Amino acid sequence: MKRAMVYHEDYNKYDLGTDHPLIGDKPRNTLSFLKEKSVLSNFQIFTPKQATESDLLRVHTPVYVNYVKKISQTGGWLSEDTPAPKGIFEIASLATGGSMCAGEKLFEGYEVAVNPLGGFHHASKDHSSGFCFFNDIAITIEYLRQKYKLKRFMIIDLDVHHGNGTQDIYIDDRTVLNLSFHQDGRTLYPGTGSVETIGREETVGYTVNLPFPPGTGGVSYLQAFEEIVPPITKQFKPEIILYQSGVDTHHADPLADLNLTYQTYYYLAKHVAELSKETCQKLLVLLGGGYNSMTCIKSYYNIFCGLLGKEDFLEEEEIPDADPKEVQNDVQKLKQNLAEYWKF
DSSP, X not given: OOEEEEOOGGGGGOOOOTTSSOOTTHHHHHHHHHHHTTOGGGSEEEOXXXXXXXXXXXXXXXXXXXXXXXXXXXXXXXXXXXXXXXXXXXXXXXXXXXXXXXXXXXXXXXXXXXXXSOOOTTOOSSOOOTTOSSOHHHHHHHHHHHHHOOOOEEEEEOOXXXXXXXXXXXXXXXXEEEEEEEEOTTTSTTOOOOTTOXXXXXXXXXXXXXXXOTTOBHHHXXXXXXXXXXXXXXXXXXXXXXXXXXXXXXXXXXXXXOBBOHHHHHHHHHHHXXXXXXXXXXXXXXXXXXXXHHXXXXXXXXXXXXXXXXXXXXXXXXXXXXXXXXXXXXXXXXXXXXXXXXXX
16 A cells, blocks of 8 residues: 655744744654654655645635734734734645645555645634644545546544534535544533534535534443544545544643543544545545643544554553543434444
């Protein structure tokens, strides 16, 4: 199997400041760790280019793109939680170009492609926050849709924060099945992604949200994944899967309250890779969020082990679920809400 990764040294300039949770050197340190663990040799590395303004306009409004471009010239604030350092327009465009490049490799003989700086799912068409400037997920979808005439895209978003921007963009689009597992929005930013939100009118069933209560551990999380994700994926038959594999669900992450462990990421990545192999043989992996640097790097390593089927993954003691019955109740509620559209 051929696997690709995109990387640019300027990725490490996506840095929102020393006092901000998003620190820019994570891509470089991740690659160094993967190289040390003899994982990187399984991937052919490509250097991406910046997405053009025309690419950004596939999803975002001209007013919004110009706004980001303007504040990038001097530095400023995109939102109260998202500083916009000078030059961020170019770096965010580069990250977007990386996802586009990785997506394109899936149509050049590669079955798995990874962008370590991707998955900016809080960016909507005309606004954003949550450390995101451009929605590389949606821009990549629209780029691939036009170039390869695709009709069925699946997003599996496992970041701890709900992908509100991606949902805003695709909630009325039946060609994009957008599935998000995340911490309950009543307890965490951005406050969206309830189990009742499953689409609108003609697109009901194509938005899938499973919010988890604080304290959810890996056992309940994996069980929920197995009950929901494989049946829907196999019935939808995507032509490409975009996997936002954020690791801010880890118990040591400072910004959230789920209790996943290193081995959870191995099994999730392994399952997603198997689903891709069974359905479309095209898996785009965007490493997503995570704000405890060393924990992130080790979790990303386990994701790569899962993608490769490499058994030498890291493990730690499981943390008991705070309330497994509550998780199972939410799973059953979601299955009931979707019963008219998908078989479980």
